[in-house]
Amino acid sequence: MLDNDALRRALDRLAERWERSANPTFRLFEDDRVAALDLGDRPLVLIGATPYARAFVAQAGALEIIAICDNNAAGKKLGPFDIVAESALADLKQQHPRLLAAMMVESKGAAAHFGAYCDAWHIEWLGLIHAFRRAGFAYPAVQAKFYDRLVESAWGRRDRWQSFAGALDDELSRGVFYSVLLFRLTGERRYLEAAHLASAAAGEPAWLRPTTTHVYVDGGAYDGDTVVKFIEKFGPAYDQIYAFEPDEANFALLEERTKHLPGIQRFRQGLYSDRRTLRFAAGNDQGSYVSEGGDIAIEVTAIDQVVDRPVTAIKLDVEGSEASALSGGASQISRNRPGLCISAYHQTDDLFDLPAQIASIAPGYKLSLRQFTPWLYDTNLYCHQGARP
Missing domain, CATH: 3.40.50.720 (NAD(P)-binding Rossmann-like Domain)
Structure with missing residues (x-):
């Protein structure tokens, strides 16, 4: 378990150092x-x-x-x-x-x-x-979205640290949040390494309500790995899975990996706020992203335009388009309050902005954070047990 008191004191020391400096800089x-x-x-x-x-x-x-x-x-x-x-x-x-x-x-x-x-x-x-x-x-163009303004974003929102931590549902989530802040401010990876170990030991929070039949939307299904993991975890307790993957090579792997599984609809599309064509820069596993100068065109659509059944679970790992995809699923989220698993690291401000966006769509969600790599990637936001307030 992370030592939240020690992490909080470390943040306080950084703030105090800033306040005492005659000429404060991020160094x-x-x-x-x-x-x-x-x-x-x-x-x-x-x-x-x-x-x-x-x-x-x-x-x-x-x-x-x-x-x-x-x-x-x-x-x-x-x-x-x-x-x-x-x-x-x-x-x-x-x-x-x-x-x-x-x-x-x-x-x-x-x-x-x-x-x-x-x-x-x-x-x-x-x-x-x-x-x-x-x-x-x-930074290289593909990685810039992850690194640009890391320290500025974290420090510029210091008046929201306490309220954000208070909104998190468990002590581990608060520790992960403090660790992510300390990494972004100091650049010292040891904070994320500790958060990663604690998250891996605890596993995902209980982000889905108990139900006999799940309707699962997988945005950024890649090669089908998260579809398979969902089925392995919940067994036959799913009714329908909607898997979205815009990359041609990944989509072929998705089809092959899941062709024997029932109840799966596969879409060679990304998720966004509406139906349109976007330019897409294909990079490494973490590096693909929507870009006006992208080398390929992709089709995107909105959850609310495709999925006509009450959704119980949504996963979004859509390379920086998470906010747009949430907008495109606002009706499903507000009506049915599915469990949400959202990547909160693709854009520098996502860690703060995505929870605020979700609260504006459907107030009352409980929030958890996990860190599933010892580096900048894979800070996941879970929104769960969202009974209507």
């Missing part, structure tokens, strides 16, 4: 080790030949990048820079005593491994968020 929120580090006038090695590294290199300007370190791509180049294995870091440190490493990796394993390696060779290092914040660089 006040960083750990002392990180706050003391600057990119200028120091030779840099970027850790990971990733899209983040490519974006960083493209904006590097006068920064002195020595090399890129990536064990899987050693011997190749990224732009004009050599990619070296981690075994070269010790030599680089000897050649450049003031060497600074900047992490361009997201995964827990890679970040922990290279952080420990740098520590062993006394190489100071910045995490991914700190490196981009310090440089003032733009």
Whole structure:
């Protein structure tokens, strides 16, 4: 279980530090080790030949990048820079005593491994968020929606922290909320790692009312994994499943994976506020999103325009269109008050704005939060047991 009192005190200390500062900047929120580090006038090695590294290199300007370190791509180049294995870091440190490493990796394993390696060779290092914040660089387009204005959004809503925490239904949810805030303010992933472990141990909250027959809407059904998980959890207690997935390749996997299951309607469409055609940028698993400059066109529709049965459960993981999809299901939500499982991380402000939107559609829902990865992704909002007030 998370220590909510300690997390709350950590937030209070950050607020107090801000109030006491004669010239407050967001660097006040960083750990002392990180706050003391600057990119200028120091030779840099970027850790990971990733899209983040490519974006960083493209904006590097006068920064002195020595090399890129990536064990899987050693011997190749990224732009004009050599990619070296981690075994070269010790030599680089000897050649450049003031060497600074900047992490361009997201995964827990890679970040922990290279952080420990740098520590062993006394190489100071910045995490991914700190490196981009310090440089003032733009994130890659696909990832920008996750990272842009993280600290500004969290800190700018500090007058709503207490009321939001009070609206959450359980202590774990409050701890997850405090942990997400601390991560966004400080950039320190240890807060999300603890929230992830606690969430994984507890599992999902009881977000569905007991019923003999569920009507389930799965927005962002991907390859059918969440449809299968729903059926595994509730067994035969479903009457109809509506699965929406706009990506052609994912939709083919969805069809194949669920073709033997009864009571499933599959739509090669996304969920939105109404029926239309949108441009869509196809990225990695977390990176697809609606964009005017997107490389493909997708058809989208609204829950209320397609589903004509009383819905008991809605899951939305629609790559940043959650607010629009909620608008498109407002009639179902207000009339039938289904359990909701909503991704609350695709847009920086979603953590605060989506609960407010749901309350405006159907007041009285109880709210829970879970964090199902140790990184920025998969902060899930659950709205449940919503008897009419």
